[in-house]
Amino acid sequence: MDPTGKPNPVVLGIESSCDESAVALVAADRTIIAQAIASQDEAHRPYGGVVPEIAARAHVEVLGPMVERVLEEAGMTLADVDAIAATAGPGLIGGVMVGLVTAKALAMAGDRPLISINHLEGHALSPRLADASLEFPYLLLLASGGHCQILEVRGVGDYRRIATTIDDALGEAFDKTAKILGLGYPGGPAVERLAETGDAKAVPLPRPLAGSAEPHFSFAGLKSAVLRAQQSGKYAAADIAASFQQAALDCVLDRTRRALEGAGAVGALVVAGGVAANKPLRAALEDFAAERGLRFVAPPMKLCTDNAAMIAWAGQERLAAGLVPEGGDPLDIAARPRWPLDPDAEPVRGAGVKA
Numbered sequence: 001m002d003p004t005g006k007p008n009p010v011v012l013g014i015e016s017s018c019d020e021s022a023v024a025l026v027a028a029d030r031t032i033i034a035q036a037i038a039s040q041d042e043a044h045r046p047y048g049g050v051v052p053e054i055a056a057r058a059h060v061e062v063l064g065p066m067v068e069r070v071l072e073e074a075g076m077t078l079a080d081v082d083a084i085a086a087t088a089g090p091g092l093i094g095g096v097m098v099g100l101v102t103a104k105a106l107a108m109a110g111d112r113p114l115i116s117i118n119h120l121e122g123h124a125l126s127p128r129l130a131d132a133s134l135e136f137p138y139l140l141l142l143a144s145g146g147h148c149q150i151l152e153v154r155g156v157g158d159y160r161r162i163a164t165t166i167d168d169a170l171g172e173a174f175d176k177t178a179k180i181l182g183l184g185y186p187g188g189p190a191v192e193r194l195a196e197t198g199d200a201k202a203v204p205l206p207r208p209l210a211g212s213a214e215p216h217f218s219f220a221g222l223k224s225a226v227l228r229a230q231q232s233g234k235y236a237a238a239d240i241a242a243s244f245q246q247a248a249l250d251c252v253l254d255r256t257r258r259a260l261e262g263a264g265a266v267g268a269l270v271v272a273g274g275v276a277a278n279k280p281l282r283a284a285l286e287d288f289a290a291e292r293g294l295r296f297v298a299p300p301m302k303l304c305t306d307n308a309a310m311i312a313w314a315g316q317e318r319l320a321a322g323l324v325p326e327g328g329d330p331l332d333i334a335a336r337p338r339w340p341l342d343p344d345a346e347p348v349r350g351a352g353v354k355a
Contacts, residue, residue, distance in 0.1 A: 009082035009319070012067070012106070013312025016059045016099030017091025017119045018145070019043075019050045022308035023066040025074050025081070028316050030129055032309050034074040038062045041186060048179040048187075056094030063102045078110040083328065085315025088116035089336030091146070096335040104331050113328025115315040119306075120341050123272040124153055125317050126299045126310035134297050139266045141256060141285070144273035145171035145188075148217045150259040151341060152266065156321040161342035162259045163215035166349060170248060171275045173219035177226050177244050181237045191241050192278055198242030203235050205247040207254065215259040216348055222247055249284050256288065268295035277304040 008028050015022040024035035040058050044050050071077060086103030089096050100116070107114040123142055128134050137154045139162075148170045150163040168176075171188060178187025183194060205225045208218040226244050229235050235243075256269070269289040275281060282298050289296035303310055318324050 006082060009316070010076070010080065011083045011085050011115070011312040011315040011319070012070075012081045013117075013308040013310075013315060014063065014067075014084070014086040014099045014103050015119070015122070015306055015308040015311045016063065016095045016102075017087045017089070018095060018306055019055045019058075020306040021059050021062045021066060022306065022311075023063065023070045024308035024312050025070055025076065026129070026309055026312035026316060028320070030132060030313075032129075033076075034070045035307070035309050036066045036070050037307060038066060045185045048185050049175060050092070052092045052094055055092055056098055059095050059098040063099065067102070067106065078106060078112070081110065081112060083113045083115055083315055083319065083324070084110070085115040085117050085311050087119045087122065087311055088333060089119065089339040091119055091337065093335055093337040096337070100333075100335050107328065108331065113324060114331060114333070115318060115324050116329045116333050117311050117314045117318075118339050118341060119311075120147060120149075120339070121157075121159075122310040122314045124151065124159065124341065125156065125314050126272055126303045127270050127297045128317070129310065129313040130299050130303060131297055134268060134270070134295075137264065137266050138268040138270045138297070139256075139260060139263050139294075141252070141269070141271045142273045143170045143252070143271065143275035143281075145169060145175060147273065148219070149341075150215065150256060152263050153270070154264075156317045157323050159341040161340070161345040162262055163217060163255060164345075164348060165217040165219065167218050167220035168223060170217070170219060170252070171273070173223050173248060174275065176223050177241065180227050180230050181241060183241075188275060188278065191245060192280070194238050195242040195245045195280075198236065198238030198240070200242040200246035202239035203229050203243035205229070205243050207247055207250050210251060210254045213258075214348075215255050215262060217251065217255055219248070219251070222251070245278075245280060249281055252281065253284060253288055256285070260292065266294070268297050270297045272299055272304065274305045277301050
């Protein structure tokens with residue numbers, strides 16, 4: 001029985017932290033009843049990256065109709081929903097505010113509890129939506145356009161950050177490499193496709209921080225090396241893409257190896273976030289986990305990129321763990337551009353840390 005008083009409550013989730021507008025209905029038994037995602041790729045493609053003002057305006061235009069469409073598809077009304085979960089940060093503040101205000105309005109209109117969700121927690125718990133057998137604790141590589149961290153996930157709301165990036169995130173490095181090579185936006189899938197036809201050993205690229213005692217990441221130097229390789233005119237674009245991807249994977253494996261040494265007893269290695277959709281990364285991490293006797297778990301592709309099902313599921317997890325105040329979170333809760341999963345983690349050197 002869930003704290004809502006129902007055996008299988010339904011949570012409506014809203015995600016708007018970056019350039020994806022998403023709404024989903026998820027039941028406590030892990031059924032994704034209905035979901036919708038509106039991409040903004042075309043709007044941002046001319047700029048080679050996400051423009052915050054454009055993203056926020058797009059969320060305003062589509063979120064209301066998306067909520068109506070998802071409820072209609074499920075054959076439900078707001079009265080059938082038991083709670084409203086929404087990303088309250090971290091992310092582009094304009095977009096986060098749009099989604100959170102939408103959720104507050106629905107919570108007020110339907111007299112339903114509001115659950116404010118950390119976007120990173122949505123990613124961290126998303127593998128448990130797809131895999132009911134995944135138990136705590138597990139080691140999580142969280143890699144996306146704005147974040148690159150390794151965390152020990154000990155329970156719902158209980159996260160120990162072991163590593164973070166001291167400059168750029170892995171997904172950002174993929175996007176910038178795509179822009180350097182003229183591949184367009186979104187960059188990650190474009191680099192992966194081009195790399196399939198290239199020679200991963202053709203371009204000498206650095207592996208920043210590889211072998212260092214600390215487990216943190218750095219991708220700024222790798223990104224700069226890609227720019228120099230392209231400007232030299234000596235290498236084919238496919239070879240640069242393949243060499244970059246291999247260098248990035250080598251860095252991830254080296255840093256994950258170091259982080260695992262500093263982690264407690266874990267039963268699985270989990271990867272989540274948008275970069276988790278990269279097939280070579282998944283394959284390399286699966287081999288890495290097998291060598292160390294760990295399960296390897298990655299969410300389905302549809303749960304890797306930003307989506308509302310993971311936000312609704314995080315709401316379900318928090319409800320089941322008794323972490324939602326009676327009546328829900330206060331309606332005056334503020335959107336947060338930064339919101340670390342482990343607020344007690346020690347600061348790391350370097351500016352621009354996205355922790």
